[in-house]
Amino acid sequence: MTERPDFANMSCPLPLMDHDSIQLAHGAGGLLSADLIDKLILPRFASPELDKLEDQAVLDLPPGRVAFSTDTFVVSPIFFPGGDIGDLAVNGTVNDVAMSGATVHALSVGFVLEEGLPLADFHRILCSMEAAAKKAGVRIVTGDTKVVGRGSCDGIFINTSGVGVIPDGLNLSAASLVPGDRVILSGTLADHGMAVMTVREGLSFQSSVQSDTAPLNDLIRMILAAGPGTRTLRDPTRGGAATTLNEFAKASGVGIKLDESAFKVRPDVAGACEILGIDPLYVANEGKLIAVVPADQAEAVLAAMRAHEHGREATIIGTVVADHPGLVAMKTGFGAERIVDMPVGEQLPRIC
């Protein structure tokens, strides 16, 4: 049987370079630095602002309030089922900016590269960042590259910052929830966290779990069009849905009542969670959001989400209530009720 053709590299070939891995000199500002930027980075991130190679990007933004966010990505391993550190870094910041309702315009990218990182790996990451930025419809307009000695970082760390402009009159806030509002989750839980965990050293077992990393700015556009009264949007990344919902309840001084049967978890993800003794409510997602909307707009928002590729499995998971302010409660499948608490620390696989 022949190997599967590598389409990524057919469209995105690694340019011929003098070295096959990152050298300290690649970060020293001399010829090798210029080589890395000109041959490897610029061809992937071409934008009018970046191509000028000034010390800063000068942006012509439409009028309005600017949403601005930054995030640093240190995921290990850097390649995981369903994605890599590159598309994660683009999608993560696009989503953080977009959760304000802003149209995301531009990203900055800062790389910290470890001496010895294979150039082929770096190139693969750049290609996936290019594809992610294209899919999200954002430009990478400025950047920076530093090289650190072997052992000073774990292959590659990426910082991305993003700016967007918020439409007039839109004021999304976690502190604006009122009793009666509906809570909508855009899809299945725990895909990203379990995809990464199942390939981590010491835990590796065969599974088909894939990260859900995805840009959500287009989905958000649809949500806000269908639900102009939307109270707040947030992506339940680290700490999972349970953390985000607790943050909402505390910020607004309301209770949230969830329905356990409304949550969806893919069977393979549920299996991995069961084996490791981990609750999917606390596991990171990278392509999901939680929207809180007034009750009379919930059905319209739900329909709009389900019509979008990143919201096909959206469901109403709960209601904002006046009872138990600051606490999130869940009706179990048997009709009993329990608390969904903030996690204390990282979830750890149990002994038995």
Place this chain on the structure above:
Amino acid sequence: MKYLDEFRDPELAKGLLEEIRRTVTQPWTIMEICGGQTHAIMRFGIDQLLPPEITLVHGPGCPVCVTPLETIDRALAVAARENVIFTSFGDMLRVPGSRDDLFRVKSRGGDVRMVYSPLEAVKLARENPGKEVVFLAVGFETTAPGNAMAVKQAAAEGLTNFSEIVSHVLVPPAMEAILSSPDNLVQGFLAAGHVCTIMGWDEYEPIAARYKVPIVPTGFEPVDILEGILKTVRLLEKGTPGVENQYLRLVREEGNPVARAVVNEIYEVCDRKWRGIGMIPRSGLRIRDELAAFDAEKKFRVEGIVTEEPEVCIAGEILQGLKKPHECPAFGKECTPRTPLGATMVSSEGACAAYHKYSRKGLS
């Protein structure tokens, strides 16, 4: 998911609850042994659905909870050594010793790694011949075969750089300690299904006969637990104590003879301290003398570290089913999962931690 959804089926659960209601005629106190069962009871709210005649009390079956402070302190001393790769299951990493936990040792430069199987620790020993690899072997009979297998494998390969800190505990002596206490309230047991997967149930027959209690090996899903309660209540109401297996899909009377043989080959029964309870005779496992080269406590000479439990919390009474977590004045106040005062708040499977996580709503 197959083998899971059917045991979380609300309709089946409703039928079992109805049958329990029909069967019960008087108050009964039943103890679930295992922390995994406690966790499921709180997570699915089973305690809220049972008829008021039935009181569930939570047993000592959380290995993280009952591992004595002394063992943790010894583990921390070994983990802090130069040239040691210290390995452990995930949830032991956070357990505080007298002053430290493994995470903090790691942050100061200790090589502490989470493994999912003790055989991964053996692999690390094979790959790092210049390092000492130590595995923290805690747990009940369930994890003992895997941990014993790691020693057996290391011995077979002639590895001299692998050793274990062993703090295994056994369920039947703890049950006897509870039943023979003058304050005992427990009238029936849901035995820990996974322990019985290894050990079978023949060792429970004499306990059931001597103390006239029903003992029902029970699984961990809501339908399992409700069926286990129903079987226990039936035996109690009929006045016919004995052992009856609920966990049919996994538990055989003889358990798993191959696993039991490996445990007996590597470990032997010893007296063991339980955190929150104290010394229980013949309630633990330790590495046999002829395999002392694999005993990390001997190898690193940490047997001299002795730690007394602080007398601040009622974990001992909770682990024996005498009190419930919310009856402790410190519960949810000075004592939380972030600031645990005692054993049962330490692990996510401890009874206090389960109460704190799932049913704090009534607290103000």
